[in-house]
Amino acid sequence: MSKMIFVNLPVRDLAAATAFYVALGGEVNPQFSDEQSKSVMLSEAIGVMLLTHDRYGQFTQRPIGDARRESQALIALTVDNRDAVDATLAKTTAAGGRADPNPAQDHGFMVSRSVEDPDGNVWEIVWMDPTGFAPPA
Incomplete structure (x- = not known):
């Protein structure tokens, strides 16, 4: 079986x-x-x-942090081409995200922008x- 990754996130509004x-x-x-x-x-x-706070609390004894105030992780997701970076930002901001909480980067061979989800995860x-x-040489 191939390895998989699951990012578990506490959310305030499951539908959003x-x-x-x-x-x-x-x-x-x-x-x-x-x-x-x-x-x-x-x-x-x-x-x-995506787990409501009640469900998320069933998996940990720790308090749920506020990703809007403190950086806990930066999760990167690749897209197929340069234009898809902007297109993805447009779709996610239309769905309640906040574009560019961190500065955009363009290194020629790599382009990245960031989007914050409704709970502050970047x-x-x-x-x-x-x-x-x-x-590197």
């Missing part, structure tokens, strides 16, 4: 968070979704589990051309 992650390119997996959680698959190997949308940079 679901709309954002569908706009990010995800598809809801009803098999692992209910009234307190939505499984949104960004690819066959990348899933985002996703970097990245396109890179691996043939465009030389390995």
Whole structure:
């Protein structure tokens, strides 16, 4: 079995968070979704589990932080081409995200912009051309 990654996120508004992650390119997996959680698959190997605070609290004893005030993680998601970076930002901001909470970057071989989900989690949308940079000497 190939390795998979699931990012588990506490959310204040499950419907708003679901709309954002569908706009990010995800598809809801009803098999692992209910009234307190939505499984949104960004690819066959990348899933985002959106959990209400009550459900999230069943998995940890720690308090739920506020991603709007403190940076906890920067999660990067690649897209197929340079134009898809801007297109993804347009879709996610239309679905309740906030564009560019961090400065956009353009290194020629790599372009990235960031978008904040409705709960303050920041996703970097990245396109890179691996043939465009030389390995360190």
